[in-house]
Amino acid sequence: MGNLADRIEVYLKRILEQTSEGYIILQRSELAGEFSCVPSQINYVLDTRFTVDRGYLVESRRGGGGYLRIIRLGLGIEGQYQQVMRQLIGEQLSRERSNGLVDRLVGEELVTIREAAMIKCVLSGKDLGGKFKDWDALRACLMKTILTTLSRDDLL
Amino acid sequence: MGNLADRIEVYLKRILEQTSEGYIILQRSELAGEFSCVPSQINYVLDTRFTVDRGYLVESRRGGGGYLRIIRLGLGIEGQYQQVMRQLIGEQLSRERSNGLVDRLVGEELVTIREAAMIKCVLSGKDLGGKFKDWDALRACLMKTILTTLSRDDLL
DNA sequence: TTGTCTTTGACCTTTCCTGACCTTCTAACA
């Protein structure tokens, strides 16, 4: 975890945790200055770490007085997260995206670390190898089924 | 027992025993440097000595700041149980037998009710419909993978 | 000798980082 992108990620998530607004505003060039890197490195971090799947929204504005705004997305209240998740999953789900989604469930404390590890290993698809073709579609199905199971009232 | 692969194996297992995290993280090129060998020699050691059968799991990440992570699988009572389970599962696993095994795990308090429900729903294979042929073989693979995940020492 | 285990090196894939160049916005100025 010693690389630059990871450190910037941790830094941003930390201040995002500390704020009560649910979002933070910052200047790209300033942040780049603090980490002594080029401004586009910030975009790289935002593009790879602060995606919608992982629960973030990034807005920005150019020109004088421009800024970056990183918004933390909740999963809604009480069972609403099921719907949000299903939307995000869609018909196709890559392994990277599924990992992001599962991490987010952990962050929201909707699944435990152990459960998350289980889900990830099942969705990784190492077992099927080349046997199964349409892996992304299958992964989407499985993820949804798992969500359904997790929402069963008798499991609480 | 004086060959290079054996020495690297011993070295890694020694530090792996000493850690309380249940895993170690290292850089392939760095380790290769310490033993004055080519980096791919490390892969050879990992592939032949740190397999799931022998109680280890290896994860890695490429690119700048990449790493290798060797995870210890439980060697205690639970671990032995896992070994028995793996034998029991074999190459084919019917739905009835898998449900039986999962219930047994619940009985032994090795998995929670929620986890059991998740495993069952994944193994039920409702999602795949007729798409996949050799469902009993796949079920066996998945069950083993799940057991492996549950025995990871870094999840305790 | 033969078959298995080890070691090496050439080449590949993924992830990260940088810099050059582009687009958008504001504000001052003619």
Place this chain on the structure above:
DNA sequence: TGTTAGAAGGTCAGGAAAGGTCAAAGACAA
């Protein structure tokens, strides 16, 4: 009012920094 300079942020391609794969050569035991 229209123009334009400067101040943001955006994009993209290329190089660097990891780890992965594979086949061939070497070492060694049966």
